[in-house]
Amino acid sequence: MLALIRHTGWRTVSNVFELGGIAVFGGRMVYQTFSPPWRLRRLVDEIYTTGVLSLAIVLLSGAVVGSVLGLQGYITLVRFGAEQSLGSVVGLSLVREFGPVLTALLVAGRAGSAVAAEIGAMVATEQLDGLRMMSVDPVDFVAQPKALALLISMPLLSALFIVFGLAGGYVVGVGLLGIDGGTYITNLETSITFRDEVVGSVLKSVVFGALVALISTWRGFTSAPNSAGVSRATTGAVVQASVATLVFDYIITALWGG
Amino acid sequence: MRDLLVGVFVLSGFAALAYLSIQLGGSTYSGPGGLLLYASFDEVGGLAARSPVVIGGVKVGQVKAIELSPDGDFRARVLMDVDENLKLPDDTAASILTQGVLGSQYVGLEPGGSETMLGDRAEITYTQSAIVIERLIGRVIQSLGNSSDGDDKESRSEPGDDG
Numbered sequence: 001m002l003a004l005i006r007h008t009g010w011r012t013v014s015n016v017f018e019l020g021g022i023a024v025f026g027g028r029m030v031y032q033t034f035s036p037p038w039r040l041r042r043l044v045d046e047i048y049t050t051g052v053l054s055l056a057i058v059l060l061s062g063a064v065v066g067s068v069l070g071l072q073g074y075i076t077l078v079r080f081g082a083e084q085s086l087g088s089v090v091g092l093s094l095v096r097e098f099g100p101v102l103t104a105l106l107v108a109g110r111a112g113s114a115v116a117a118e119i120g121a122m123v124a125t126e127q128l129d130g131l132r133m134m135s136v137d138p139v140d141f142v143a144q145p146k147a148l149a150l151l152i153s154m155p156l157l158s159a160l161f162i163v164f165g166l167a168g169g170y171v172v173g174v175g176l177l178g179i180d181g182g183t184y185i186t187n188l189e190t191s192i193t194f195r196d197e198v199v200g201s202v203l204k205s206v207v208f209g210a211l212v213a214l215i216s217t218w219r220g221f222t223s224a225p226n227s228a229g230v231s232r233a234t235t236g237a238v239v240q241a242s243v244a245t246l247v248f249d250y251i252i253t254a255l256w257g258g
Numbered sequence: 259m260r261d262l263l264v265g266v267f268v269l270s271g272f273a274a275l276a277y278l279s280i281q282l283g284g285s286t287y288s289g290p291g292g293l294l295l296y297a298s299f300d301e302v303g304g305l306a307a308r309s310p311v312v313i314g315g316v317k318v319g320q321v322k323a324i325e326l327s328p329d330g331d332f333r334a335r336v337l338m339d340v341d342e343n344l345k346l347p348d349d350t351a352a353s354i355l356t357q358g359v360l361g362s363q364y365v366g367l368e369p370g371g372s373e374t375m376l377g378d379r380a381e382i383t384y385t386q387s388a389i390v391i392e393r394l395i396g397r398v399i400q401s402l403g404n405s406s407d408g409d410d411k412e413s414r415s416e417p418g419d420d421g
Contacts, residue, residue, distance in 0.1 A: 156271025163274045192282040
């Protein structure tokens with residue numbers, strides 16, 4: 001019994017320590033973002049690996065999710081004779097939830113894991129110590145461009161996901177199921193408002209981008225310097241970033257009312 | 259090559275964001291608005307801001323706002339923004355209609371034959387309120403209750419599972 005209490009207390013304290021470590025780590029990256037030297041060259045390269053290389057999976061998923069929403073929405077709505085509202089159903093669910101959340105989960109899996117693995121491997125091969133020896137701050141040189149690239153890529157990928165999803169819903173609803181195209185577009189446009197839906201959606205994807213960036217770089221930096229540590233860091237980055245995304249999705253939805 | 263791809267990615271991302279915020283999130287009515295019209299209704303039903311205003315099936319504007327009438331008679335006053343090039347006679351009628359059975363509601367305008375035209379911030383006097391389906395159902399149930407009990411057996415068939 002006493003051992004259980006001791007264990008719980010120890011876990012709590014160590015979790016608080018880790019949370020503080022993450023906060024300081026994130027603060028350092030924010031500080032480095034606004035202080036020279038700006039490493040634009042490295043940022044462009046990182047946007048290529050995190051953003052451009054995630055594009056294929058994000059666009060494909062967007063089109064498929066939009067098509068499935070179109071099909072499922074039609075099957076449900078046609079029972080009530082309200083299949084004309086398909087545009088609102090597909091649009092609202094994509095803009096509010098599926099766009100930001102699924103993009104964040106996909107990016108966590110595709111790019112977040114790569115970031116954690118790469119930094120973890122640099123820890124294992126003592127490259128970060130080498131940087132420190134040359135008095136180059138590894139947080140500034142390695143982590144910050146990767147995190148900033150994730151943060152920039154996420155809203156852009158999410159917007160592209162939504163646009164491809166809307167197109168997928170249009171193809172299924174209008175092309176296959178025979179809903180009037182104008183009705184689909186009109187319903188889409190009347191149901192989505194700038195303040196509630198679009199701003200909320202972009203806000204979500206920016207927060208998710210920050211979460212994925214922070215968690216995957218932190219897990220890479222704190223990985224044990226061996227192959228088991230790297231693999232654990234990679235898995236942990238994906239799992240923790242995904243869970244954090246889902247939890248924050250609920251919090252933002254509750255606060256924003258979208 | 260890498261830089262080019264990153265540039266294309268960032269540009270297309272911004273294009274998608276712009277499409278979401280301007281085309282979808284912005285004003286739905288992209289024609290020339292500018293003519294403000296008021297119309298008071300006893301009941302607006304599910305009409306909302308940004309609902310379309312239609313003449314003969316053609317969209318000519320949108321609902322800007324819905325508020326309680328300032329006259330204190332507890333009617334709903336609908337503010338509409340329609341194409342300023344329209345020459346609407348001052349005996350134009352406004353009615354709240356529904357797309358399909360459960361579709362969204364919109365304002366339909368029916369121009370009359372008067373010689374004088376509606377100006378900016380004019381009030382449309384001939385209005386027809388929204389049909390509230392709950393009230394219709396209530397009336398049907400009421401009238402069914404008044405009819406004879408013999409009809410009961412027929413209406414007690416199992417609801418069909420057509421899913």
